[in-house]
Amino acid sequence: MIRTLLSRDLPRSRPLSAMLLVVLLGLMLAPFLVSGARSLNVAATICVFVVLVASYDLLLGYTGIVSFAHTMFYGIGAYGVGLALHGMGPSWWAVFVGTAGALSLSLVLALVIGLFSLRVRAIFYAMITLAVASAFSVVASQMSDFTGGEDGRTFKVPEILQPSFRLFDAEILGRVVDGKLITYYLVFFSALALFLFMLRIVNSPFGRVLQAIRENDFRAEALGYRTVIYRTLANCLGALIATLAGVLMALWLRYVGPKTMLSFEVMTDILLIVVIGGMGTIYGAVIGSALFILAQNYLQVLMAQASAAMSGIPFLANLFHPDRWLLWLGVLFVLSVYFFPTGIVGRLRIKALLRGRP
């Protein structure tokens, strides 16, 4: 059963299995383990980023496509559902219309970018995606009457997802079953389903061809695979799943804005996570997202404590000043790339590889 769910692509490393289990249980039970809006927000963000990063891994790690337009598709999903709810009022019909509209727009854009530019060399493709994504981001903030400009839009979600909604009066394990909890589980289970779906794709005959293209596209052609078709399909799949990740994030935040949904910072976060977690593994998205989002949110707190503890020592206290958290995040990133060039998952799987298991 588990083997089928995981498409027979098991973690193949005990520490990795343990880490994945911790993340899964942590996210599944997050509303009952932690209190406070912030921690639950971190958990939901991890769920969304697992999907977003895994869909990017489909392109970068499996197919070898370098794209900088991934946030654009994420933004399309978020804006699609956000603007639909803003304009049509809080109904499931609006959610459906927004999602369907966003998916269609993403599909068309991915197809057009793909067919025009996947024939050219990888570096030009990267440049084209960068240009299209920047243009899209500018357009989104310029059309302020429609998109809310730089401020973005807040909107109401369907009633059952609103924080004031109560499913029933009683509490479960000391937690009221409110709209926020329901939204969290909507995000969690959608993310889980999308993750398992992607795991299936990469272990299907199609996924194997993607890896062949990454390894040697010239040879893949000589075997009879038309690489343009495979690349375009991978591009569309990645874009559609990123769009769904954007939909989930918008439903969770009840807000869309260019900074959180379209900015290049989101793109760099995705790139960092996929490299830290391990490219071409899908599981890397889980470990990478969990570590990165946690560090992004709690490194500052941790450093404030460290700094306070070292308040007697002048240099060290300064070095660990909470304002320097980005510096330390950078150091952690450089170290992880240096010591785990294949990412955390790649590193943990080396043993299994040496044992000669396929």
Add this chain to the structure above:
Amino acid sequence: MTTEHPVLSTHGVSIRFGGHIAVNNVSCEFRPGTLTAIVGPNGAGKTTYFNLMSGQLSPTAGTVRLYGEDVTHLGAPQRTKRGIGRAFQLTNLFPNLTVLENVRLTVQSRAGLGLNMISMWGSHVELIEKAEHFLHVTALSERRHELAAALSHGDKRKLEIAILLALEPDIFMFDEPTAGMSVDEVPVVLDLIHHIKALGDKTILLVEHKMDVVRSLADRIIVLHNGYLVADGDPAEVMASPIVQEAYLGTGMADHV
């Protein structure tokens, strides 16, 4: 079992790279049941001619026909689907995939399963078994779970041939299949080519430098020199012709002839 119609033919094909004409106005027909050796000194255009036929390159002039159909403007995947199988001179594998996976991907392409996203690759047992078979005949079974990049040069060449066999083509194109192989590995490859030839209905094209190999296998020899087709015919005849003697003397290959 030579039939009248050629399966593969080129009609005045030329390709120009900048000012250099690598293949110049070559017309030639290849019939099933024959093994044609293509010889010539280094830089004569043999591999380029192969690339023009298997679709890696498009000619600047001339046409390529496959079963009478003009395939000049079709890419390599479409030509592969129509029955051309190609092994490369410089080994051209999927380095970070296992030996078995290299061949399994080939079998999968033949089975037309590449676009299946829903099933698991491992559930198509018949593909794996077939791939195992081709590893067995190329004596690579014991290496099946190693990465292609980790193989010795000789084993890489054998894997190249296993992939070609797994394509199950009607037209086999070998580009110096034994180059760089150790003496005891060469017979494995030659036996395989003999075996394919014995099937009787396959068209085999072989680029080869070793004249003893050519002599023992070829039904026909064509000679390329500076991009031109300079000789074409029966092996004994071609080897005796002055133009071949001259072409080979020029590059110090005379002692091989």
